Amino acid sequence: MTFSEWLRERSEPAWTKVVEHRFVDELFAGCVPAERMRSYLVQDYQFVDGFLALLGAAVARADRYTSRLAVAGSIGVVTSEENTYFQRAFDELDVPESDRTAPVLDPATAEFRELMADTTDKGSYADVLTVLLVAEWTYLDWASRAPDSPPPNFVHAEWIALHANPEFRHWVDWLRAEVDRIGEGLDERERARCLRLFQHATRCELDFFDAHGPVPPDVRGDGPDEG
Ligand SMILES: Cc1ncc(CO)c(N)n1
Known part of the structure; x- marks a missing residue:
């Protein structure tokens, strides 16, 4: 089993x-109601802010030029296609300027941003790579379940398409291979730390x-499956 497979398996269910x-x-x-899609995207834009800083830390801390180039390629997508999607979705959903730049953060967003900021500041x-991999691989995995026919609304359809395309799969494959490569050189303690992260x-x-x-947040998907 590869290091990345081991990390994922140990993160079930x-x-x-x-x-x-x-x-x-x-x-x-x-059929995500507009109100919930709006709050999800407003919060996710704040996630992406922290995520972009984390990508910058990966460029800075990579041990070789080819790795910096691979991460920089992903920065290109986040700052172009993905960013214009957010702008167009915010226009469609009538998101006011204050919610685009400085919304009140949900506790879930705040915790995720704190994890990313700590890792950006102090992580190896x-x-x-470990935190980047979770964010990208979970999104690839859910998007891979998408049905053939996209939903009619571009806000829904393009959010799926941004994560269900060959370039994104290629990037996640690279991240996994990179985590596996770097994992080889880690000692027991460092591996345990990656697993916790x-x-x-x-x-x-x-x-x-x-x-x-x-x-509801307190149920956390543990309830009976209502399909
Ligand atoms: C919360 C979250 N996780 C992962 C991604 C994909 O990087 C995203 N856009 N938002």
């Missing part, structure tokens, strides 16, 4: 709860979806 979250099923069906390259980030992903329903 939360991992699968993220990938099979009801928010995702609603997204595929195009392995730590940084991986599990914490996976919990943050679950809390983030839970915060935008339809399951």
Whole structure:
């Protein structure tokens, strides 16, 4: 088993709860109510802010030029296609300027941003890659479940398409291979630290979806499956 597979397996059942979250099923069906899609995207823009800083830390801490180039390529996507998607979605959903730049943070967003900021400031390259991998791999995994026909509303359809395309898969494959490569050189303590970070980030992903329903946050996807 590779290091990345081991990290993911040890993060069950939360991992699968993220990938099979009801928010995702609603997204595929195009029936996330506008109010919840708005709050999800407003909060996610704040996630992306912290995530971009974390990508910068990966560029800074990488041990070789080819790795810096790979991460920089992803920075290019976040700052162009993904950013213009947010702007167009915010226009469509009538998001006021204050919520685009400085919204009140949900507890789930605040915790995720704190984890990313701590890792940006103090994490090793392995730590940084670990948190990046959770964020990208969970999104690839849920998006891979998308049905063939996209929902009619571009706000739903393009959010799926941003994470269900060959370039994104290629980036996540690279991140996994990079975590596996760096994992080879880690000692027991460092690996255990990566696992704790991986599990914490996976919990943050679950809390983030839970915060935008339809399951109330205190149920955390543990209730009976209502399909
Ligand atoms: C909360 C969250 N996790 C992961 C991604 C994808 O990087 C995202 N946009 N938002």
